Amino acid sequence: xxxxxxxxxxxxxxxxxxxxxxxxxxxxxxxxxxxxxxxxxxxxxxxxxxxxxxxxxxxxxxxxxxxxxxxxxxxxxxxxxxxxxxxxxxxxxxxxxxxxxxxxxxxxxxxxxxxxxxxxxxxxxxxxxxxxxxxxxxxxxxxxxxxxxxxxxxxxxxxxxxxxxxxxxxxxxxxxxxxxxxxxxxxxxxxxxxxxxxxxxxxxxxxxxxxxxxxxxxxxxxxxxxxxxxxxxxxxxxxxxxxxxxxxxxxxxxxxxxxxxxxxxxxxxxxxxxxxxxxxxxxxxxxxxxxxxxxxxxxxxxxxxxxxxxxxxxxxxxxxxxxxxxxxxxxxxxxxxxxxxxxxxxxxxxxxxxxxxxxxxxxxxxxxxxxxxxxxxxxxxxxxx
Ligand SMILES: *Cc1c(COP(=O)(O)O)cnc(C)c1O
Numbered sequence: 001x002x003x004x005x006x007x008x009x010x011x012x013x014x015x016x017x018x019x020x021x022x023x024x025x026x027x028x029x030x031x032x033x034x035x036x037x038x039x040x041x042x043x044x045x046x047x048x049x050x051x052x053x054x055x056x057x058x059x060x061x062x063x064x065x066x067x068x069x070x071x072x073x074x075x076x077x078x079x080x081x082x083x084x085x086x087x088x089x090x091x092x093x094x095x096x097x098x099x100x101x102x103x104x105x106x107x108x109x110x111x112x113x114x115x116x117x118x119x120x121x122x123x124x125x126x127x128x129x130x131x132x133x134x135x136x137x138x139x140x141x142x143x144x145x146x147x148x149x150x151x152x153x154x155x156x157x158x159x160x161x162x163x164x165x166x167x168x169x170x171x172x173x174x175x176x177x178x179x180x181x182x183x184x185x186x187x188x189x190x191x192x193x194x195x196x197x198x199x200x201x202x203x204x205x206x207x208x209x210x211x212x213x214x215x216x217x218x219x220x221x222x223x224x225x226x227x228x229x230x231x232x233x234x235x236x237x238x239x240x241x242x243x244x245x246x247x248x249x250x251x252x253x254x255x256x257x258x259x260x261x262x263x264x265x266x267x268x269x270x271x272x273x274x275x276x277x278x279x280x281x282x283x284x285x286x287x288x289x290x291x292x293x294x295x296x297x298x299x300x301x302x303x304x305x306x307x308x309x310x311x312x313x314x315x316x317x318x319x320x321x322x323x324x325x326x327x328x329x330x331x332x333x334x335x336x337x338x339x340x341x342x343x344x345x346x347x348x349x350x351x352x353x354x355x356x357x358x359x360x361x362x363x364x365x366x367x368x369x370x371x372x373x374x375x376x377x378x379x380x381x382x383x384x385x
Contacts, residue, residue: 001323001324001325002323002324002325002363002368002372002375002376003325003363003365004298004325004326004327004361004362004363004364005187005297005298005363005364005365006187006365006367006368007186007187007191007365008259008263008365008366008367009191010255010259012255012258013252013255013256015255016251016252016254016255017248017251017252017255019251020247020248020251021248023247025247026246026247026248027244027245027246027247027248028244028247029247030247031247031248031250031251031254032050032244032245032246032247032250034250034254035048035050035192035245035250035251035253035254035257036048036049036050036197038254038257039172039182039197039199039257040199042170042172042257042260043170043171043172043173043174043180043199044169044170044172044173045172045173045174045180045199045200045201046200046201046202046203046206047199047200047201047202047203047205047206048197048198048199049197049198049200049206049209049210049213050195050196050197050245050250050253051195051196051197051198051209051213051243051244051245052194052195052196052243052244052245052246052249053183053185053194053195053196053243054082054157054159054181054182054183054184054185054195054196054197055082055085055086055196056196056213056241056243057181057182057183057196057197057198058082058083058085058086058129058155058157058181058196059086059089059090059241059243060198060209060212060213060241060243061086061155061178061179061181061198061205061209062086062087062089062090062092062127062155063090063208063212064179064205064208064209064212065126065127065153065155065178065205066126067087067090067092067126067127068090068091068092069091069092070092071087071090071092071093071125071126071127072087072092072093072094072095072123072124072125072126073086073087073092073093073094073095073125073126073127073128073129074094074095074096074097074111074114074125074127074128074129075087075094075096075097075106075128075129075130075131075157075333076096076097076098076099076105076106076129076130076131076133076352077096077098077099077330077332077333077334077335077349077352077353078099078104078105078131078133078330078332078333078352078355078356079131079133079157079330079333080159080329080330080333081333081336082159083129083131083157083333084096084333084339086129087127092126094342095125096333096334096344096348096349096352097110097111097114097128098110098349098350098351098352099349099351099352099355100351101351102287103133103136103138103139103287103289104133104134104286104300104355104359105130105131105132105133105136105138105139106128106130106131106138106143107351108138108139108142108143108146111128111143111146112146115146115150115152118150119150124150124151124152125152126152126153127152127153127154127155128143128147128152128153128154128155129154129155129156129157130143130154130156130157131156131157131159131160132156132157132158132159132160132161132164132171133160133300133329134160134286134294134296134297134298134299134300134329135160135161135163135164135189135267135294135295135296135297135298136161136164136286136288136289136292136294137158137161137164137165137166137171137292137294138156139289140154140156140166140175140176140177141167141176143176144176144177153178154176154177154178154179155177155178155179155180155181156171156172156174156176156177156179156180156181157181158171158172158180158181158182159181159182159183159185159188159196159297160183160188160189160295160297160298161182161294161295161297162182162188162189162190162260162295163189163190163260163261163263163264163295164264164292164293164294164295165292165293166291166292166293167291168291171295172199173199174199174200174201178200178202178205179198179199179200179202179205180198180199180200181196181197181198181199182196182197182199183195183196184196184197184249184253184256188297189260189263189264189267189295189297190253190256190257190259190260190263191252191253191256192245192249192250192252192253192256193248193249193252194249195245195249195250195253208238211237211238211240212238212240212241212243213240213241213242213243213244214240214242214243214244215236215240215241215242216236216237216238216239216240217234217235217236217237217240218234218235218236218237219233219234223235223237262366263366264295264296266366267295267296267297267364267365267366268293268294268296270296270299270364270368270373271286271294271296271299271364273370273373274299274362274364274373274377277377278301278377278380281380281381281384282303282304282305282307282384283301283302283303283304283307283380283384284301284302284304285301286299286300286301296364298329298361298364299361299362299363299364300329300359300360300361300362301359301360301361301362302355302358302359302360303315303358303359303360303384304358307358307384308357308358309357309358312357312358312360314383315360315380315383315384316360318379318382318383319376319379319380319383322375322379322382324362324363324375324376324379325363326360326361326362326363327360327361328356328359328360328361329359329361330356331356332349332352332353332355332356334348334349335353335356362376362380363376
């Protein structure tokens with residue numbers, strides 16, 4: 001069986017986890033800050049706050065920016081539901097910006113038009129959450145410039161994009177955003193089992209998120225209302241959550257980070273080979289902009305002609321019969337039943353909707369051998385023949 005994605009766990013990863021299990025700390029020990037320091041250094045951001053999932057990271061990032069009832073958050077419809085759900089958790093409204101037809105990421109000119117219309121109607125969003133689909137950074141310089149001129153905060157959902165670069169700098173440095181989120185779910189580029197992180201250059205946001213991940217509790221003397229206190233004294237000053245990452249997860253994360261560049265290199269080599277070998281088939285291949293180095297979390301293709309309209313399920317089945325699993329990233333968020341109940345409907349974001357009808361994610365992961373890739377190429381040629 002060749003899945004569309006797969007985690008990569010080395011003996012060193014296993015050893016790192018066992019070492020924590022034999023130590024004094026399973027959680028709130030030394031591994032989490034070590035993982036956070038490494039992430040900050042790798043990305044060139046001042047702060048990293050690790051949490052138990054990217055979903056939690058998105059939730060806390062929104063809360064830290066003060067998102068609440070009466071506010072609106074915008075994201076792309078071509079994403080995992082978590083990029084939109086975070087706004088709803090805060091009691092805010094969600095809306096979407098359609099995608100660009102070549103990068104399949106949030107379209108900067110759609111964003112600009114929507115901002116102008118929203119300004120006229122007094123409905124500007126508080127936050128925009130661009131998502132770096134498949135590991136390709138969005139056009140962050142443009143998105144950030146527009147967001148700034150309309151007073152909108154930016155959170156990058158870089159769940160697909162750790163190890164990628166934009167304009168020569170690592171995704172996650174937050175040069176063009178207030179915060180950047182990574183996911184460490186096993187299907188992503190590096191894993192902690194479950195886990196996520198918020199990257200930021202703002203000490204204020206970092207402190208706030210640190211507090212919110214652990215119930216809103218502080219032990220910082222400057223923040224305590226009671227000044228002459230015993231060493232065990234703590235106070236809850238916000239309504240937070242238990243969103244902490246364990247030391248078991250963080251130790252796995254540290255060990256995985258050491259392999260990140262080699263994972264991304266292998267992914268990029270497999271992607272280059274696909275781009276070469278699939279060029280003659282009736283498919284549209286991913287286009288990476290010149291200023292971007294993709295981390296290639298997934299390899300989506302778009303079927304053309306009759307395959308796009310009627311025969312995608314048949315292609316999926318032919319591949320499955322050849323023991324090759326494909327997937328779709330993504331069916332547009334606004335068309336899920338829950339979002340339809342909020343009032344969204346077909347036709348609102350036509351570019352993302354067309355993508356949802358004709359796209360297919362084919363297998364790509366570092367431990368995929370050249371032979372396995374050749375099998376996928378052969379099976380696709382056969383299914384599309
Ligand atoms: C995986 C993913 C998430 C959620 O990540 P978790 O760590 O599983 O919570 C959010 N956004 C995008 C784009 C993702 O791919």
